[in-house]
Amino acid sequence: MSSANAHGGRQDSSGSPGVIRLTVNGKRYEFKVGVDVMPFTALRELLRDRLGLTSLKEMCEGEGVCGSCTVLVDGRPTLSCLTLAVDCDGKEIETVEGLAESGHPLLEAFSRNYAYQCGYCTPGFIMSAKALLDRNPDPSYEDIVRGLSGNICRCGTYAAILSATREAADALKARRGGGGL
Template identity: 40%
Template structure:
């Protein structure tokens, strides 16, 4: 079947098999931040933004993305660069394997809610498994980033 998907701002037109997963399509097109983890839609490593909404690309058929826009971390580096250092400062990126999923969900969260509570942050990050850090470092990093942004807005930075 023929599909057209806009990936990180670039339109890709291709013939694909009906059972091709979005994850495999994206990796074929150089989006290596999209990782294969559990293959059961439980770990969040394959999170991408489909029309701005975080989805697990391991559970979305490529055909379902036909005519839509997909963003991976490769296409959102500039937006992500604002807060990833804050997460790293908390030691929350120990092995780094889960980072792309966390970053994609954080981008979606901050687009939807620029001033989330800690519980709202936890809810957005709940679908990402991390074997190294215990999640509190990610929460602290995001909270520190939001505090920094608020201080900047008030002219205190």
């Protein structure tokens, strides 16, 4: 029997350390709070430093203004630098590595459109775009601008990012038409 503890993890009645369970890109993980993960550990640190998901970037040093650390938590774009790992107990996390494994068209579209220069912002933009296309498969230009408004590209590749996102929407539509999704 377990119950939520003060730090968001679960603690059983014997007083053993709380644990958090996350599903990351379809794989299930369990971490002991206070051992594997501290109550103050940011989700970004857990994913990048512990699980080796190096797509996660930190362009604004955790100020919450750049969006380069964006991941999806239960389908919602989330700043992993400002999110405590223990608060994600029981949740599903998606990163660019998961999209690469599933062959999501956003990756090819970003590449074909040269939608990056240094590439530091790219994973965050791709995850915001993924969330947008999940909830709106046929976004207008304005929808895309709004959907990606939480992300910043210091290299100024915005026009290509918008084109890539629209191209990925078309590719997904073609797949659905062909019964692929």
